[in-house]
Amino acid sequence: MPYKCRKINPWLLVLAVGFIALSGCAPKANEALEPVQLPPVPEGVFYIDPDIAMGKISPLVYGVNHGPWAIITEKILPLAQEAGITMIRFPGGNWGDENDLMPYHIDQFAMLAGQMGSQVSINVRLFNGTPEKAAALVRYANIEQGYDIKYWGIGNEPSLFATARGVPDYGVEQFNTEWRAIAEAMKAVDPSILLIGPELHQFGSDKSSTPKDPSGLDWMSEFLRVNADLVDVVSIHRYPFPQGSGGRAATIEELSTASTEWDLIIPYLRSLILEITGRNIPIAITEINSHWSNAMGGEATPDSFYNAIWWGDVLGRLIFNKVEIVNYFTLQSKASIGGYGLFARSDARPTYYVYQMYQKFGENLVFAGCDDAQIGIYAALDQQDGALTVMLINLGEDDITKPLVIEGKERTLVEVWRFDKDYLADKLDTRDFDNLEKILIPGQSVTLIKFK
Template structure:
């Protein structure tokens, strides 16, 4: 039997006998036919888990902040970072007087109490400096008190909370005393804050607030601004910051819709990283990404919240976000509903506040009773250890998602999430670049309505059955340990054209062969092999995003871990018989007016033409178009005209597009079957 090494005070872990079923998982002898295929690819290396990965929020209005009961529960769950003084309160909170004019501050929630709780938890602090009603000097004095006077060694400091919610874009919930509420003003103050704070302690890391791509006000350019909030802040303050800070409340009118939003993570982080690289100037690659608030709209303290937490933390960490933080430790009930047979109080908290709804129609369980998302966080603590590398996974069923990490000892831990509230699913686990041992694996589960995790050995490395609305963490050992395997290659770089990419890397040692793989769901594609430290890959598709890894293999056939991933996008032909210019000319956050200019570069006239492009995601759509005939089939858009284009002539067409997630714009266009140059 397996016993978690972390103390589970109050977490309700149950140990099962070796022959017992776990959450409906049968023994190998009675295994059901599989109905879902999950691929786990150890060759597809993603991000490495850092030392602040699993985080939560604290608030000065929470009377339980820093108490032994709460700090021990957070420690048991493996929490590595705690944020203070709490969301929008940060922009009215003054640390020296421990006051928040216009808001409530509970007794015994001052900064020293918070730090004592963080230390007892074993977590790093993430501190929000007051931008809305504070000053750079106040923030610098806080750094001095924390790191010089008290020697807390607080590394991470964010300037403000959701400062784009100050009224500049219409909606106003964030305090902001500045006469100018533009991103330009915020950026200039970020520079002033960072300068003053780092003058006290140059070792700290300072973060600026951005908006998550696909979330309001992403894409919107307000009156008087030169660009979006993210563009303005990065352009003006990029050189002064060490990380950017975003929040993500993806919404959804049903639990199923909310759980489906995690499919947007990879594109959202890609766009955010691209914005940083494009606008933040030289050395932008040093800038990290923190996700300091996230939660769901439906099922906040029942199983949908738990499933979302496991999926979103894993998805963001795999894409290189260095910390993900749940909102909130305590929040309080709103209204009671029933979700999948369980009472949900619409409570953002991980732990019960022990209070009743406003109409006294329902009361929460006793104070600090863990809600379902707490147990999911606790399972994440067993899943994603500091130093583990996420690896690629894929599922053929949208209701079953999977994440996996490779540990330093060679083990693979696979987290499988069944988002189906009604049906169990028997999953076939297929491994690539990894051969599991025949031993019965350890399985740790959390099921709908359970008051804790269950753990034991069950199923096989290749087959597991998941109860409806459940989480399962399957830990498998390799068939053999490759103690002398080569090290992973490092420092990947790529130079891409429209059809080729030259990929290079740092050598892992002498006498090795290198294999270059393209990530492709849960089964990577081998692009080529070489004994050198570079490879030119032909036959790529113009305007396509590629993520690659390099692995080293020695003469004995031992394979290294995967390199860190490298993502690049192929361009368009340097010269073509046509040119396309695509622009987003007016964006309102979930739709935009697009403009396309088409030029005939050929020597002859074109009599009738069809322009074709493909939306990069499934949540983008054509609403209407003009100056041509527009239609959409699946994700493919065709723009057709009977008109002519003489040699050297141009024409313009326009459309209204809609999107319900990160708006990745198309980068490849064909005119009458010819790939155009994109400018």
């Protein structure tokens, strides 16, 4: 993997799969893996080769969660509209398995999504839910109201039902039966919908670190064996901290290395899907943040400045690993329930600005690499004019200066944007970057450089 700037396997397999457009066309799940030969990364430089195409970036990686408990006020709505959020999952978290979604919830949500220009996905109730209620929601949303909601999930983290919902024997076999009955009822109403599942909690990088049911069965493996014919996007959740019930919040040092786990988790999940189903089913991370708890006020808690630096690198890694949908948790949260939302009640938290930075990133990923463990580097070409955008994330405390080497034709630097403690996704003077032999990336920063 080239990111976080390590030595690269020159025959890394890259999934050649078409990504869904915002119009909601179906993900392609059966295209073959094609080997792409990647060059070694030169030492001591930020290296880009725009001629090595890594595939189109799914527009739905810039998503969030939202729910009826959260409020987008008139004051923060303009900021939300400027964030470039492409998909909203509703309702995020446990709410949907503890309450029945009502038509007015869908109406309010559809209005907000329309104001933000976002696609939507809706999760129907699984715990104490019924196929009839789920089908009724699809009928109301897509047949009666014409919202044409393409993406639907069923339940939330069923892998925790045995410990969190008072049903100690709840396992994957019961889940598979219930999930399938609801899925078939929903599809009977609108065969065009795309189903996301199984929405497992804390999925890891190998079979020893993935959820197991009370009988010891692997949740993901058994779900794929039974329901792969109905699921269109395979979904997992992941929060690296706290580690264990009641655990402490992460430090900056701990969070600075946590993003590397995605270079193991996604390849493992993709190989498992292929092994069991024989297909390359798209992957979604439908809940993700640095902490699953309501931690606030720490140096690396979700409301912190450093959480934004971590998230900038995580997004880059998920893009590189060709994830189809990413939903950050969440769009908004008031301080009394936790600092994990991009917005508090009346202002933006630091991680919001990462979305503003990635709005300027291109649509077609190209090869990038570096040999410095503190640097995340990602590059993409613009779909319209072919402009090259380079995202450089310094996870460490110290400034790093290196030459920026771009293979191929000569390009002109036209824009530089930065997020750090001094700049909130602000445009910088390009004259400070005239010398590509000495590009300085400040400690704990995200910098985007655009060339034409």
